[in-house]
Amino acid sequence: MASRNSKEAIAECISDDALIHLKTYKYSAVDKSPISHYILRPYWNAFVELLPLWIAPNMVTLLGFFFILVNVALLVIFMPDLLGPGPSWLYFSFAFGLFMYQTMDNVDGKQARRTGTSSGLGELFDHGIDSLNCTLASLLETAALGLGTSKSGVFTALLPCLPMFFSTWETYHTHTLYLGYINGPTEGILIACFLMAVSGWYGPGIWTERLVDLFGDRLYLVKGLGLTEQVLGDLAFRDLWVTFIASSLLFGHIPFCVLNVVKARRSRGQAVAPVFLEWTPMAIFTFSIAGWLYSPHSTLRSENHLVLFCITMSFVFGRMTTKMILAHLTRQPFPFWTVMLWPLVGGAVLFNLPILGFAPLSAQVEHAYLWGYLVFAAIVYFRWAYLVTTSICRFLGINCLTIPYEKQVANKKAALEAKKAANGRANGKTQ
Known part of the structure; x- marks a missing residue:
């Protein structure tokens, strides 16, 4: 009976018919970044040679993620308000940890080829960890800029989920991971590391100083761009930050993802319009977060619970995108929904009830609700991840974290x- 229940649970996550496609799956990726090609790739090729041949590539991925988890733990201990200023070494630790995460994220595939252990599970594991990392690494960036739990802090911490979703959605349709000449996993991470290091050297207060004061006598360098003292006024780097990252997403990343999907669909003679319905889960995710955290009746920001919220969202978003990756690997229909979104929608509704004339819920109730959501999300995520991983390992005759x-x-x-x-x-x- 127990064995039968186990098989039914696995079939609920991934069927035998779907697993068959893993036998013929081949990883495909394009990276146009000159920095990646000419600078980082030689470093990655040298770094992977330092790894022992007994370390499994998925373990390399996991080790990279541990650098982020350790820094999130340090953040909670030394700078839980995400505002600071924290000790200088903490910001340098953020930068080093994120850089090492990028390193491990790029050498795990090389380790797989080096050890002859490449499989579809590696891509699922790799991008699954990337999905979990979206909100966690961004928390470190939020703290490095001293944004705290402000609206800009929420935006910075959770916005990276959008480019990750659209890249995964693009990969689902094109069957190729495409990284442009300037992309998040390369230049985006390096910029984040640079900002963290600057905060470590000068302190996060540098981001609120007037640009005019920062340029000082060197203001002539940008006057040719029309950036005079009158134009810059009291502007600080932090005032431009949200505009910069939002513009990069709306005018740089998303249009190219859409263009590549449209090209791929048309080349196969498939209709284009229906694919835009697949944005539904991400729209619900995004608007529910905004509706909850930006509600004047929510206390999560004022009570400093953004870290707890982002950890919860890492599981929710991780489940959403990993289901897409699994559907891509096994050539299954697009996954439109996950049960983990229900409490998020519930939070957005519950903590806006005063708009309809109901009494607002207390800060204690909201905090307890969020903790309950975290426990629920973690259980659902790890159960699903365990069942999918073990079923793939059993089908392919491989181990997840070790090499036989x-x-x-x-x-x-x-x-x-x-x-x-x-x-x-x-x-x-x-x-």
Whole structure:
């Protein structure tokens, strides 16, 4: 009976018919970034050689995520208000942790090819961790800029979910992960690391200083762009931040995602209009968050619960996007809904009830509701992730976080033979 229930639970998440497609799946990605190609790729190629052959690529991904989790824990301990200023070393730790996350996120695939353990599970695991990281790494950026729980802080912490959704949606239809000449996983992360490091050196107060004062005698450098002292006025970097990241998304990222999906659909003779209905879950996610956190009757921002809210949203958004990735890997219909959205919609409704004339709920009730949502989201997420991962591992005959001993021995032998061959060629050239 227990075995049958287990099989039914797995079938609920992923069917045998869907798993068949994993046998023929091949990863496809395009990265146009010059920084990635000419600067970071040589570094990644050198870094992966430092990793032992017994470390599984999914474990490499997980190790990168641990750098973020440790820094989130440090954030909660030393700067829970996301405002600061915190100790200088904390900002440098944020920058280092995010950079190491980027490093591990890019060498896990190289480790998979190096150890001969590439599979569709690797992409699911990799992008699943990326989805969880969207709100967590952005919390570090929010704290580094000293935005606190302001509306700009909420925007900064949760906006990265949008580009991640659209990239995943694009990949679902094109079957290729496309990264442009300037993209979030490369330049976006490097910019974030730079901002964190600057906060560590000068303090987060630098982002609220007038640009005129920051330029000082060097104001002539930007006068040619029409940025005179009169134009800049009292503007600070933080005043331009929301406009900058919103413009990058609306005019840079989303249009190209849509264009690539339209091209892919038309090339296969498929209708284009229906795909825009697939934005429904993200629209519900986005507007529910805005309706809840920006409500004048919500106390989450005033009571400093943005970190707890973002951790909860990491599970919710992680489930949404990982379901899309799984559907892409197994060629299944687009997943329009997840049960984890219901409490989010409920929060947006409950804490706007005074608009309809009802008495507002207390801060204690809202805090308890959010904690309940976190527990519910974590249970649902980890149950689903466990069932999907174990079913894929069983079907493909692989391990998720370890490399079988026989494979380790074979990899070590192959590495020794390759080293001998390289030494032989070097000796031949010397002679």
